[in-house]
Amino acid sequence: MKILLQNLTKIFPGRGKKSNQEVIAVNDFTFEIPDGKLVGLLGPSGCGKSTTLYMISGLQKPSGGKIFFGDDDVTELSAENRGVGLVFQNYALYPHMTVKQNILFPLQNLKGEDRLPKEKMIERAYEAAKLVQIDDLMDRKPSELSGGQQQRVAIARALVKMPKVLLLDEPLSNLDARLRLQTREEIRRIQKDTGITTIFVTHDQEEAMSISDLIVVMKLGVVQQIGKPQEVYDDPTNLFVAKFLGTPPINVFSGKVSGGKLYIGDSPVLDVPGVEDRDVTVGIRPEGFILDENGPLVCGLNSVEVMGRDVSVVCRHENAVSPVIRAIIDADNKVSAGETVRYSLKPHKVFLFSAEDETRIRF
Ligand code: ADP
Numbered sequence: 001m002k003i004l005l006q007n008l009t010k011i012f013p014g015r016g017k018k019s020n021q022e023v024i025a026v027n028d029f030t031f032e033i034p035d036g037k038l039v040g041l042l043g044p045s046g047c048g049k050s051t052t053l054y055m056i057s058g059l060q061k062p063s064g065g066k067i068f069f070g071d072d073d074v075t076e077l078s079a080e081n082r083g084v085g086l087v088f089q090n091y092a093l094y095p096h097m098t099v100k101q102n103i104l105f106p107l108q109n110l111k112g113e114d115r116l117p118k119e120k121m122i123e124r125a126y127e128a129a130k131l132v133q134i135d136d137l138m139d140r141k142p143s144e145l146s147g148g149q150q151q152r153v154a155i156a157r158a159l160v161k162m163p164k165v166l167l168l169d170e171p172l173s174n175l176d177a178r179l180r181l182q183t184r185e186e187i188r189r190i191q192k193d194t195g196i197t198t199i200f201v202t203h204d205q206e207e208a209m210s211i212s213d214l215i216v217v218m219k220l221g222v223v224q225q226i227g228k229p230q231e232v233y234d235d236p237t238n239l240f241v242a243k244f245l246g247t248p249p250i251n252v253f254s255g256k257v258s259g260g261k262l263y264i265g266d267s268p269v270l271d272v273p274g275v276e277d278r279d280v281t282v283g284i285r286p287e288g289f290i291l292d293e294n295g296p297l298v299c300g301l302n303s304v305e306v307m308g309r310d311v312s313v314v315c316r317h318e319n320a321v322s323p324v325i326r327a328i329i330d331a332d333n334k335v336s337a338g339e340t341v342r343y344s345l346k347p348h349k350v351f352l353f354s355a356e357d358e359t360r361i362r363f
């Protein structure tokens, strides 16, 4: 099922004397989510991810705009009638019910002609449980499960009604690092197996990058960029997106362009043909530095951290905006001990942004 968001907007009115300021939680969001894909909705806390998801689910009413499932306008349709499965960060399982009863619950709530015969309900519950690999835990209570198992139950409960759309709001936040990794791969597998159009909300860029077909990067209610994870990483539309994606993060310098050359401090560090003379903000990905004893970018050397395959060179530069500069280089390269380290730059790993409004300047 494809989903179309058309100028979707949510404004929360200011209330009371102290918070009279209205909040535009989601601002004019237009996007068609392709059928059967997993879309990662990504951005810092408070940028409007949950609000977007709740409007798609029907739990919140948009202030403006429309939502279509396939060709049907569902904007006014209630949450129960939209055929969405929802999974939240905090599982929200019923503690007094067994796993089986929890998964069955949405089916038992169906009324009229939607209601299945009892055997059929149980069959469906076991199918959903199998999909998330908890079918051997059906008689336990939630308190007898690990966090990861509880989250699987929540996913099974969302899947049991065979939703047309699966909506996941930070579903992995309560899991420890290893389980988080494992469960996200699981979610990807389930999504591929079922082919359900899925929206996955997270503030964790690595999580979104690793499992999404497409990512949507949001800031303060406004969509910044939509694309395949690698495309957005390789071609960010502004400084915010460039900084939000990637670990270690992109290194930021202030610089200027003069005569088709990029200067960081007094050194011309890269040819940037076609860019007019101006002040710029420069972003350099950690993998964009090449150790080069004659390289034009001279940095003060802080430390060298060996991390298996790669070496992370931590250094400083007086024109850096980032607190430190972090270069990732192949472990085969030896960093000679000294006060300074010199680099040349990989042009496709260097991004220029307007020093005024942080939009991308291409070269
Ligand atoms: P996210 O999920 O990305 O962290 P939210 O969608 O929860 O962000 O919130 C977006 C903005 O809307 C925030 O500024 C938040 O404070 C505000 N907001 C969310 N829900 C409400 C509400 N019910 N009433 C007023 N403001 C809200």
Ligand code: MG
Pocket (backbone or CB within 6 Å): 046, 049, 050, 051
């Ligand atoms: Mg949220």
